[in-house]
Amino acid sequence: MGKRENYLSWKQYFMTIATASAMRSKDPNTQVGAVIVNGLNQILSTGYNGFPRGIDDDIFPWANSDGEWAELKYPYVAHAELNAIVSAKTDLTNTSLYVTLFPCNECTKLAIQAGISKIYYMEDKYHNDKEFVTSRKMLDAAGIVYEALLDLEINIEVK
Numbered sequence: 001m002g003k004r005e006n007y008l009s010w011k012q013y014f015m016t017i018a019t020a021s022a023m024r025s026k027d028p029n030t031q032v033g034a035v036i037v038n039g040l041n042q043i044l045s046t047g048y049n050g051f052p053r054g055i056d057d058d059i060f061p062w063a064n065s066d067g068e069w070a071e072l073k074y075p076y077v078a079h080a081e082l083n084a085i086v087s088a089k090t091d092l093t094n095t096s097l098y099v100t101l102f103p104c105n106e107c108t109k110l111a112i113q114a115g116i117s118k119i120y121y122m123e124d125k126y127h128n129d130k131e132f133v134t135s136r137k138m139l140d141a142a143g144i145v146y147e148a149l150l151d152l153e154i155n156i157e158v159k
C-alpha cells in the first residue's frame with residue numbers, strides 16, 4: 001500500500017492554520033489570521049486581529065463606522081500580521097507569511113523590517129484602497145514576492 005493521497009499540501013496546511021487563527025478574532029466584521037513559517041516548513045508564530053494585551057475587548061469599541069475615530073476599533077486593533085510578528089521569539093529573516101487577507105501598508109512595513117521574504121494570501125478585497133495600493137508599492141520596491149492562493153480548499157468545522 002502506498003501513502004495516503006489527499007493529505008494537505010504545505011500551503012493548504014499553513015493557510016488552514018491561518019484560517020483557524022482568524023476564528024479566534026472577536027472582531028464582528030473582519031477576522032484575519034496569520035502564520036509565519038521558516039524554510040524547514042516549521043511554524044514560528046501565529047496571530048489574529050485583536051486588541052493589545054490588557055485592552056479589554058468587552059470595553060473597547062469594535063465599531064468600524066458611525067463615530068469619532070477614538071470611538072472606533074481602528075486606533076486599538078492590532079492586525080494579525082503584527083501579532084504574529086511580535087509573538088515570534090526568533091529571527092524572521094527569509095521566512096514566509098501566510099495571511100488570510102492581503103496585508104495593509106502598516107503590516108507590510110512590519111513584515112519588511114522583520115525580514116519576511118514571501119507573502120501568501122487568500123482574500124484581496126480591498127485591492128484598490130490606498131492602504132493596499134501602497135502596500136504593493138513597498139513590496140515591489142523591496143523585492144518581496146507575494147502570491148495569491150485562491151483555489152485552496154479549506155474546510156474547518158467547529159462543533
Ligand SMILES: [Zn+2]
Nearest residue numbers: 079103104107
Ligand atoms: Zn495590517
